[in-house]
Amino acid sequence: MSFEVTDLKVETIPAQVKMPGLKELVKQVENEVAKNEEFLVVPETYAAAKKLRADLNKGAEKIKRTRIDTEKILLGDWPEQAELMKYAEKLEKGFSKKLGDQINAVDEAKRQKKLEMVNHEIQVIADEVGVTAEKIELDEHWLNKTYQWPKMQEEIRVQAEAIRTQMELLAAREQQLIDYAKRVEVEPDGFIAMLHKGISFTEVKDNMDVAVETRRLRQEAQKEAQEAAKRKHDEEVANAKKVGDKLINEETGEVIKPLEPAKKNFLFKLRMTDEEAIRMIEYLKKFNMYVAHKEV
Incomplete structure (x- = not known):
């Protein structure tokens, strides 16, 4: 189906308007306005001001009427013809938009069909390579009807194999962290989570070393505090006074526990x-023990 508009033939005669004295009229108006620019309306000049305003309005109306009448003569029946042309334009644009909307709907349906085919191929290749299909990034070029199918398959496979390599490397790094965590006696879960967030293996391992060193310093501080408490307690016992089966601090009178x-x-x-x-x-809590647990 096709539709072709017949070429419109337009015959125009360039208009030439002669208005002798127009420039002189403009100069006259400019001079009159400039001469009366400072005119002030007060009770004494009120009547003169009303007459001046009437003269100005009359002159402006005369110029306007001449301009409008001249335009009508020059334009002739052009306004009616212009409206008919606008109407024809509107009809064609409206029908074109209607067809465009339907064409776009068909194009979108084709795109969705192509998308289903591409997603199916992604799933097939992902299963073959052994990776999750959702990790393969869709290239919009694959949806173009001119894009070669074998080329798309190869690009999908390259992505899938790169993802598998990353997964294997990540699994190897995880095992390294687990083995190292066993040696330094720390829980690996938090550090493995850091690895999955994209933090480098070296940085994660450094964080693990920091945790080990922090734990060592904390244990040493606890040990020193316990030894200091024991020395203080031993000193109190040595200087205590025994009353019955109790030991009493003679300075404070308190019982040494x-x-x-x-x-x-x-x-x-x-x-x-x-x-x-x-x-x-529940059994351990009976002994006032703090218990933290999680399934691993």
Whole structure:
């Protein structure tokens, strides 16, 4: 189906308007306005001002009327013809838009169909390579009808293999962290999470070393504090006065209580059912023990 508009033939005769004295008229108006620019309306000049305004309005109307009448003569029936042309333009543009909307709908349907085909091929290749299809980034060029299918398949496969290589490298790094964590006796989960967030292996391992060193310093500080408390307690016992079965500090009169054993953090790895874990936790709480646990 086609539609072709017949060429319009336009015959025009250039208009030539002669208005002798127009420039002189403009100069006259400029001079009159300039001469009366400072005119002030007060009670004494009120009547003169009204007459001057009437003369100005009359002159302006005369110029306007002459201009409009001249334009009508020059334009002739052009305004009516221009409206008919605008109407024809509107009809063609409206029909064109209607067709365009339908064409766009068909194009979008084709695009969605192509997208389904591409996504299916991505899934097939992802399964072959052994990676998750969602990790493969869609290239909009693959949806172009002129894009070569074998080229698209090759680009998908390159992406999939690169993802698999990254996954294998990540798995190897994870195992390195797990092995190192066992040697330095720290939980690896938090550090593995850092690795998955894109932090380099070297930086993660450095963070693990910092955690180990922090733990060592904390343990040394706790040990020093415990030893200092024991020395103080031993000194108090040595200088205490025994009253019955109690030891009394002669300076304060307070009873010297036995030094409580220092509490430490212990990590146990147990294999048990959920019910067994719940019973064990409840049992330990009976001894006022703080218990933190998680499934691994």
